[in-house]
Amino acid sequence: MNTTTADHDMEGRSALSKLWTNREARSVILQILTMAALIGFFAFILTNAVANLAAVGKTFSYDFLGEPASYDINQSLIDYTSRDTHLRAGVVGLLNTGLVAICGIVLATVLGFILGVLRLSPNFLLNKISYVFIEFTRNVPVLLHILLIHGIIVHALPHPKVASTEYNLADLFFLSNRGVFAPKPLMEPLFWATIIAFVVGVGFTIWFRRHAKKVQDETGKIYPVFWISVAAIIGLPVIVFFITGAPINWDVPEFQRFNFKGGMVVLPEFMALWLALSLYTAAFIGEIVRAGILSVSHGQWEAAGALGIRRGRILNLVIIPQALRVIIPPLTSQYLNLTKNSSLAIAIGYMDIVATLGGISLMQTGKEMETMILVIAVYLVISLMISAFMNWYNKRIKLVER
Amino acid sequence: MSEVAQHYPPGQHPDMPPPAGQRGVLLWLRTNLFSSWINTLMTIVAVYLLYKIVPPLLDWAVLDAVMNAANRDECRQLGSGACWAFINDRFSILVYGFYPAAERWRVDMSFILLCLALVPVLFDHVPFRKPGLIFSCVYPLIAGWLLLGGFGLQPVGTDEFGGMMLNTVVGVTGIAFSLPLGILLALGRQSHLPIVKSCSVCFIEFIRGVPLITLLFVASTMLNYFLPPGTTFDLLLRVLIMVTLFSSGYIAEVVRGGLQAIPKGQYEAADSMGLKYWQSMRLIVLPQALKISIPGIVNTFIGLFKDTTLVLIIGLLDVLGIGKSSLADAQWNGLSNEIYVSIALFFFIFCFGMSRYSIYLEKKLDKGYKR
Missing domain, CATH: 1.10.3720.10 (MetI-like)
Incomplete structure (x- = not known):
């Protein structure tokens, strides 16, 4: 109807302007123009890239991934020597990124929840201390945190020689500027029994939680779910561990002439990156948690109390589910930020994927385009995976509305 | 008592101050620091933390710090704190x-102008807001000219x-x-x-x-x-x-x-x-x-x-x-x-x-x- 009246008004105008006034036609024209601009842009940069690569005599290929990397990596979760390929060096870097990201997420979440709760505590002093800590931490660049903590570890902690006598915990743990040295567990074959017991415990807990919920829904009977879960997940493996005769040996670090030998070492680079990322992200998570808890109105506490529910169960059944709904989305983006910020590792020489594949491999092979595309693709995949998981979790805990 | 009652008709007695411990500093202390045994415990922990962190930090940053020295060794001799x-x-x-040292006034100038250009953008009730906003729009060009030079300034x-x-x-x-x-x-x-x-x-x-x-x-x-x-x-x-x-x-x-x-x-x-x-x-x-x-x-x-x-x-x-x-x-x-x-x-x-x-x-x- 609209178009017919519009058509009357526009008699005498050119066909083109008629087309422009029509909503559908205009949207088609706009999209064709966008598409053309986009295709033109990509064609432009691709022809340029081809011409430029030809001019410097480079080809676009990923063959270099199979060639020996010939550089060392100081921390590796899988076996790696400088004779291995660039691909393997990249995988080592990726694993290091994953390691620091996962450790960071765990520590940041724990610290962040503590900070958020302290921020709401009625105690004036603790409240203000956590406020000052949060503001100072989150208003300073994360790169500065990394460099500062790395500087403190390298300059303030003693050389291994001093550490072997002074910074020493029960002759097992040593704190030095070459890293933290700790005993390394060496598993005997029977240790598998403990691992199996652990898996069984987790499986049992999942089943038991469902079962307990069903029983409660049907009969109102409440099982002590928490303690039974603890017993299944922690108690069962511990019992199996001791029944099988504690099948684990410890490789204790020992000081020899210049450095410690044996055991396992947490490098200062990892420590600095891990602590800096965790503290920085924890400050943000603290504020998120605080906002989430505050978003649940006081009436919810009172209503649940009026129903005669105990305080602990109010928190569990009423407050936390509602607060989580507010907390989860920003928490996801903090996890993503932490993972992306772990790429700053390159500033202190922690060998993550940017430092191996995008750093040394790039320099050695001169394949800027190929390595950067790989690194970017890896980060995109990681980001998409984390956000997909958190979206799934978010959907699961979402309150069901009418 | 009877005197007071004589002075005020029923219901007109002015409010008495709350008893000691229910007002002023004492009330504040009780509600904010010692309201329950958990709160008291937290206060003790917090005070201990502050005692552990603040004095050493103060020593390092202010009391033992060295403001003027020629190099690191001289710093270390003069004080044990920070070497500012x-x-x-x-x-x-x-x-x-x-x-270039001779041209640094241009950086200062563009920073001062930046502050001036920000005022009309950030706050509503400032005099000359309209012309100020025009200045803010032109500012990037001025800053670019000041920092990069050309047109009469050394590039x-x-x-x-x-x-x-x-x-x-x-x-x-x-x-x-x-x-x-x-x-x-x-x-x-x-x-x-x-x-x-x-x-x-x-x-x-x-x-x-x-x-x-x-x-x-x-x-x-x-x-x-x-x-x-x-x-x-x-x-x-x-x-x-x-x-x-x-x-x-x-x-x-x-x-x-x-x-x-x-x-x-x-x-x-x-x-x-x-x-x-x-x-x-x-x-x-x-x-x-x-x-x-x-x-x-x-x-x-x-x-x-x-x-x-x-x-x-x-x-x-x-x-x-x-x-x-x-x-x-x-x-x-x-x-x-x-x-x-x-x-x-x-x-x-x-x-x-x-x-x-x-x-x-x-x-x-x-x-x-x-x-």
Whole structure:
């Protein structure tokens, strides 16, 4: 109807302007123009890239991934020597990124929840201390945190020689500027029994939680779910561990002439990156948690109390589910930020994927385009995976509305 | 008692003060520090923490610190605390980088003008706001002229930019250009045109999915391949483009949140008034959406300003880069805490100021809507 009246008004105008006034036609024209601009842009940069690569005599290929990397990596979760390929060096870097990201997420979440709760505590002093800590931490660049903590570890902690006598915990743990040295567990074959017991415990807990919920829904009977879960997940493996005769040996670090030998070492680079990322992200998570808890109105506490529910169960059944709904989305983006910020590792020489594949491999092979595309693709995949998981979790805990 | 009763008719007796312990300092102490045994325990823990942290920090930073010394060894002889003499020695290079000493007044000048240009943008009730806003719009040209030179001033190359000045240049440029770009992207993402929409979505998700540092690497190593053969352009300009694109992706998501929070009725009302798309956006939707998204936008800007330090990884000497490289000086070696703490203070002042401003703005804009 609209178009017919519009058509009357526009008699005498050119066909083109008629087309422009029509909503559908205009949207088609706009999209064709966008598409053309986009295709033109990509064609432009691709022809340029081809011409430029030809001019410097480079080809676009990923063959270099199979060639020996010939550089060392100081921390590796899988076996790696400088004779291995660039691909393997990249995988080592990726694993290091994953390691620091996962450790960071765990520590940041724990610290962040503590900070958020302290921020709401009625105690004036603790409240203000956590406020000052949060503001100072989150208003300073994360790169500065990394460099500062790395500087403190390298300059303030003693050389291994001093550490072997002074910074020493029960002759097992040593704190030095070459890293933290700790005993390394060496598993005997029977240790598998403990691992199996652990898996069984987790499986049992999942089943038991469902079962307990069903029983409660049907009969109102409440099982002590928490303690039974603890017993299944922690108690069962511990019992199996001791029944099988504690099948684990410890490789204790020992000081020899210049450095410690044996055991396992947490490098200062990892420590600095891990602590800096965790503290920085924890400050943000603290504020998120605080906002989430505050978003649940006081009436919810009172209503649940009026129903005669105990305080602990109010928190569990009423407050936390509602607060989580507010907390989860920003928490996801903090996890993503932490993972992306772990790429700053390159500033202190922690060998993550940017430092191996995008750093040394790039320099050695001169394949800027190929390595950067790989690194970017890896980060995109990681980001998409984390956000997909958190979206799934978010959907699961979402309150069901009418 | 009887006297008091005589003086006041029934019900007119003035309120007596609360008993001691229920008022003043004692009440405050009881409610805030010792309300229950858990609270008391927490107070003790907090006091212990403060006792452990504050006096040593104070000793290090103030009481035992050395302000003037020629080198590190002299510092160590004079006091056991921080060696601020190092910062004194390096102050001008930390602020101006390698900007020619004779021309540094231009940096000062553009900073003062920046503050002047910000006032009409940030605050409503200032005299001469209208002409002030025009000045703010012209400011980028003036600043560019002052910093780069030409037209009567001695030209200064961007490779001589450095220190806090470089951080401010990257931060302010990124902020100024990423906001309009971010708004356009957000509108694109909300658009009914599928191709425009999917382009915006792809761009935003790509930007948000990769770390800034990889984009900076792309800018420094790869970007030249995508330009017509033979063109080279300034590294700083490349970095500025990347930083702007990066933060526009985040701004876009924040603004999208604001756009989604506007009730559908507002869009429909604008349509029924016969407003065209851009009119309805400019007059009805965006003013409301931007108002809601101000805290998020300021947070993104704070993040952008902090992220300007990342340029050190591709070899630009910002304040952190200069601080880090001056640690290699044999005369001052090993003083990393001093240098990093002072740089941290610089960032804290700016970022904390920005976050306070966002709170002030939220309160101001919230006024009409409080019941």
